[in-house]
Amino acid sequence: MEMMKTKQQAIAGGIYLVINPAMDEDVLLNKLTAALRGGLQAVQLWDNWAPGADKHALINKAGELCQSYDVPLLINNDWQLLIENPLLNGIHFDEIPDDIAAIRAQVSREFIAGITCSDDLLPVTYANENSFDYISFCAMFPSPSAGSCSIVMPETVRQARALTAMPLFVSGGITPANAGQLKVTVPFDGIAVISGIMSADDPEEIIKQYKDAAGI
Template sequence: MRDNLQITGGVYLVVDPAMDRALLLSKLALALKAGIDAVQLWNNWLPEADKRSCVAAVSSLCRAYSVPLLIDNDWELLLGSPELDGVHFDAIPPNYAEIQNRVARPLLAGITCSGDLEAVRWADKNGLDYVSFCAMFPSTSAGNCAVVMPSLVREAREITTIPLFVSGGITPENILTLRKLTPFDGVAVISGIMGADDPFSKVKLYQDALNLPTHHL
């Protein structure tokens, strides 16, 4: 992991490596220019995909903006790709200590909570960098995630002080509604940004919604 990289909140962008490579990189470049805070490569690879070349290309863009790049679940890619800064788990890994030993370098780590606070307790105990809740709203990008109630995120905040992200169907408009119901530090987005014609402007809309003072909500 590059020195001093952190994930504290803001806009966390998940990119789909099954997207056309040139289109993915062009849209990612615009999103990075707008000021996103972290990038994750979703574990949705095409058959025979050259994973390492994709990691290298995406990392080259992320490094130019000092934005951390994480891999979704496929932690073994960390072994041969030093440009990766961490891993995101969709569930509690049974061998986290072994993963840390094998990677043998500092790494960022986060986990999805899909309705069970056990993942939050585990993340707090093991010093993870963030928890992401999926899904707050129905979303095709969120896959099999069950809809999470805002009350669960409130309970999580009582358990841990690590950054909490919300994901699944998040839009600049429903961020405002959600912030009235529960505290969170950032949003994780896939199609809301990568499916936009103008990712730069869309990122700015998400940032504006996150930064609006709560008394204006």
């Protein structure tokens, strides 16, 4: 199956949606469809699968939806799924991987690579040195979806911008109401969102509000 985007074209900024595969599948896919209509930069399948889940079945359904909107679909942490499913366009690591060169060799095709960063800038340096494609900071504000992420100080993101030209995403507790003020103090290119979109009655409309508020 042909890849829809090259790695270099894939992620620049905008709204990055993280979807929870433990959600009811019909609800998840309906919300994803509405969000794609609103305009997404990327979609990530969070590493939160229900026991016994058919991962490839959901990847195929989500991947076909994303492909129809020319939006890349990434998997969280489980990079071996990239080998098994061509509808996946990349991987998001929560931590620095043991051997990215070996992973790339085994996947044996171009893929997008991103990583989470908190207040420790080591992942930024690592990502820069290993030709990753973006960084996501977690969390800017307290959020149930952010899990164990520590709160990131604005100065950390500013320091990251001085270290790299890679797109910087921010996440955790960001809403249309606070996104504009955050943009004043933090040099980000995009916002990564889970519950702010997936719990909304109208994901398409809420994405437009995020974009308008942050000017992205």
